[in-house]
Amino acid sequence: MPDFRTLFESVPGLYLVLMPDFTIVAVSDAYLRATMTKREEILGRGIFDVFPDNPDDPSATGVRNLKASLESVLQNRVADTMGVQKYDIRRPESEGGGFEEKYWSPINSPIFGENEEIAYIIHRAEDVTEFVRLKQLGIEQHKLTEELQARTQQMEAEIFLRAQELQDVNRQLRAANEELAKARDEAHTAQEQIASILESVTEAFIGLDREWRITYVNQQTAKLNGKQPEDFIGKIYWEVWPWSVGTRLEREYRRAVSEQMAVHFEELYEPLNIWLEISAYPTKDGLGIYFRDISDRKAAEKQREHLLFQEQQHTTRLQKLAEATLAINSALSIEEVLQVITEQARSLIDAHQSVTSVTIDQNWSQAINSVSLSDKYAAWRDYDEKTDGSGIYACVCHMNRPMRMTQAQLEAHSRWRGFGDAADKHPPMRGWLAAPLTGRDGRNIGLLQLSDKYEGEFTEEDEAIVVQLAQMASVAIENARLYEAEQNARTQAEAANRVKDEFLAVLSHELRSPLNAILGWAQMLRSRSFDQKTTFRALDTIERNAKLQTQLIDDLLDISRIIQGKLSLNVSQVDLVSPIEAAIETMRLAAEAKSINVKFSILDSELQVNKNPKSQIPNPKFLVAGDRNRLQQVIWNLLSNAIKFTSSGGIVEIKLEAIGSNTQIQVKDTGVGIDADFLPHVFDYFRQADSKITRSFGGLGLGLAIVRNLVELHGGTVSAESLGVGLGATFIVQLPLIKDESISKDEFNSSLIPDFSSLPLEGVRILVVDDEADTREFLTFALEEYGAETIVAASAAEALKALELYNPDVLLSDIGMPEEDGYSLIRKVRSLSLERGGSIKAVALTAYAREEDQERAISAGFQMHVAKPVEPAELVAAVSSLTVGS
Structure with a gap:
């Protein structure tokens, strides 16, 4: 698993992670560098203890503003974006101490815990000190320049006005040439000086009389228009520059004259595509106009505006990124995560198309897609074409790296050509930007892709944002999968x-x-x-219910063996006709009690149904390898179910047929049927269609689960069919047939309990050991009824004494006894000499009825294992089998 703390500390942004009490619990390396602090010095401390206000700045508001923002996050539970803040940072003593003036652009975002309470606050800041300083410097220089320009222009206007006055004087002197020769010479000299001054002015200058006739232009004006000064003198202004008629220039010039006030404005000089700063000063003879080329200043302002726009755009993106983080973290399903990330990616990057695809276990055929399209692609709103991870996608998915291409690069790429053949299945693309989604183990789980940016091509900054979004989405998708798995x-x-x-x-x-x-x-x-x-009726009821309890316990033991994988089969060749007929015979009374007609048919014209359930003649068409008793149990369970769920007067049919290399047993009834919703669960453990207290039928719901497992142990299959409630049900068992049909008759002899007509235990001395008095009494009575002589013992210790005193022929012992169990007893008996009874025949009679219990009893020293409850005839048969020939 990646070291997320190391990843967090190494991110390029300036991040702090705060507890709700504003204690610092994590910090990025970039933040430490920007604030000249060390991780060990700030972790575990309050943010305002580490970063207090500058005590030398009485107007400092950094602490107050930041605290208000953090409290807003806690109260409103949403991210808070602060404006640019002046927040000075303390310098280390090694660098001179004191505080350094700093400006920041912070965002504070909440992180929610499992209980939906705010667990942390992420404080992200961006150092904008240099930007603020450049902006301040530009404003100050602009103000100073404007003041100097205003002063210069005023002086030049005064000079010009004085020049006009001197020109008037000059004309008067020329009129009185003879009388005022000396004054004329002085005026001529003054005129030359004024002209020299006007020529030395860096701005272009034009003098106009009251008729808008040009009276003077300096070299700058002539140079600006590519002509000589004399080309302008005496001409009407509007004729020289006809394009200015009706424009702002004409309006401002006429306003200056009519209102006798100076006007200042900026205008684009279209013939030369340059910006001019224009000042017009009215005089008693007309108008003086100054032009100054401010194209460089306008370009700088445009650049500054562009930088400011980029900063605002960056701030907006950061805010949207924080909102995206919150939205992604709040999504609980993969579909929600995909929808959020797809919409947020398109919004952040300003693109017309966004598609996110996630695979299911690397299977692209089952990929989940989320599509977000702008109104430009409204016709494609139903688009849901699956990404197959091939072609151009493989460059991103298989190599787990982002890609950014223009449309020309995309179409020229070798992996794009196949996709281009199916272009009609996809919205038209214009450029492509994609980033991989990766799981915790580093494997690719999909990709996030965008196309057709609103303006221009995708940039490096766009790629960085999409990669970051893809990383957040990958974590959220993995978390959503874990959440769904936990919920499931x-x-x-x-x-x-x-x-x-x-x-x-x-x-x-x-x-x-x-x-x-x-x-x-x-x-x-x-x-x-x-x-x-x-x-007799009472005794019959007691016996029937005791057997029912025995069957319930047997079912539980079978399920226990099945679950533990310890159910074993005594496999031999079995003719299926025999266990079917035996099961029918066993259930005959139950069927007759409900007037249910049980029909058995063999679908083979060469065979006849054996009406005698005790027949030992094998049917070679239906030989299987299996455990006869377990197969009879399968058929008995299915037949018992059919009779139990069929109303009086109904029909139960059993059909046996060979189908290819399999034999098929079909048990069909006209009973209550099976609901379609329950049908897939009919063979599950402990499942019943009606488990309520008002259910109509008894049972534990284990029978069919046992059937399924027993059939599968025999290499077969079992299925259930029903047209619905009230329409009956059909169960079909298929088992593989034995290919070799050669078989001896002896292998099919039934192990029937002998019908004792005499006293088979006459003269046999039996030591009965059981700690339960009722059980001892029953066993003694049953054995003595068949001629046995019994000695009883209530414990292992008593049994050992009786063994030496009475020298019995058979030991019949319980296993689960207090102080010392039957296993310990038999081991001690087997340790005795032959003369003292060490070789006595021994039967374990116990309620521990699992197969492993039987194996343990035999291993301990017993010759036989008989499970409780036991019928007298079965008990006598077991003891007799040990005493035959003795």
Whole structure:
């Protein structure tokens, strides 16, 4: 995982991260350099302790303004952009101490935590000191220049007025030439001096009489117009410059004359495309006009305005970037992140097109697109063509690097040609700017691309912003994926908990219901006497409910084995006709009780249905490799379900047929059917279509889950079909057939419990060990009924004593006993000598019924493992099998 603190500290911008109490918790290296501070000196301190106001500046407002901005962020929960601030910075003592005058452009943005409260404030600043100083210097120089120009022009006007007066005097002297010769000479000399002064003036000058006739032009005017001074004298101003008629020049000149006031203005001199600063001064004889070329000053002002515009644009972009950061961080889904980043990118860069694409596990065929188009491309608003990551995109996605090209560069690129063939599928492009999206592991997850900028081509600054946006989007997308994964996991966990709770409620109900009948009848049989018919009915009810509980427990044990992967099969060749007929026979009474017609048919004209469920004749068309008991359990579960969910008078059909290399068992009923929404979950663990307290049918919802797992263990498949509620259901099992059909009849003999007509245990001495008195009493009674002689022990210690005293033939022991269990007992027995009973036949009788429990019992020293509850005949058969030939 990247070191995000190091990445943050190395970013080029000036950043501080503050706690809501304004304590500094992180700072970028650029900020430290700009403020002449060190990280270890400022982390953990308040920002105003580190950066106080300049005590030598009584008008300092930096602390007050910054504090107000930060408090605004906390109160309004949105970013705050401050104007340019004067905030002096303390110099280190090594550099002379004191404070250095500084100007800053700050932005303060909130960062929200998981509880939607502000966790941090990001303080970003930009040092604009040089810009402010240049601006101040330009203003001061401009004012000084204007004052000097005004003074010069006033002096020149006075000189000109005096020149006019001298010219009048000169004319008077010429009229009285004889009398005023000396005065004429002086006037001539003065005239030459004035002309010399006017010629030495750097501005262009034109003198006009009251008829707008040109009386004088200096060399600057002539040079400016590319003529000689004499080319202008005596001509009417409007005839020499006809283009000025009706313009601002004419209006201002006439206003100066009519109002007898000086006018000053600036105007573009179109013939030469230069800017002039014009001053017109009225005189008693006409008008004096000064022209000064200010093109350089205008160019500087335009450059300054351009720089100011760029600064404002930069500030606006920073503000939009901060807004984009907030919007991206608040998005919780990938779609929201893509929509925000696509819109923000187009807005920040001022482009007509923006598209963001994200892949799903590097699969571009499943990419998620977000498109933002301006009104220029309104016809393409429904555009959603998938990016496939090839062509020009590969340069960005496969190499994880940004690209910026003009339209000419784009069309000339070798990777663009294929895209150009499908141009009609995409909005027309004009230039291209793209940046990759990368995951935490560095792998590409998509790209952000823009085209058709409003003005000009994409710039290096545009590329930097898009790269930054792509990085923020990448982090947000990864976070959104983690959030969605966490939400999905939470939903699944909640669903699992809900299913578990429902299952436990059902389990409690299903275990208690049989107990109610068992305990009820048992108490009634103990407290009163009934006739034989009622007594048999009571005993039948107790037996039936006890078997139901046994079946529930067996289902739980099967599910436990399945979940742990410990369910094993005793595989042999099995004729499927036999377990199907056995299951039908087992469920016959239940079907007859509801008047349900159970039909079994084999879809093969060469075969006949075997009506005798005890037949041992194999059917070679339907041989599979499997566990006969487990396969019978599969069919029994499906048949039991069909009967349970079919109303009285309904029909249940079982069909068996060979399909290619598989055999297919179909169990179809006319029962309640399966809702389409529940059908995909019908084989899930602990799932029932109706788990409410008002459900109509019992059971734990485990039967079909067991069916699925048993069928899959046999290499087969099982599926369910239903047209809907009330329309019945069909379950289809397919199992692979055995290719080799050669088989011996003996392999299909059923392990039927013998029907004892005599006393098979007569003369057999059995040591019964169990800590439960009721169990000891039942076992003793059952064994003695079949001729056995019993000795009882309530613990392992008692059993060891009885073993030596009575020398029994068989040891029948419980496993789970207090103080010392059955495993310990059998190990001690096996450690005894033959004379003391060390080789006695031993049967483990226990409620621990898992296959691993059976294996453990055999490994410990028992010859057999019998699971509780056990029927007397089964118990007698187990003991008899150990005593045969003894």
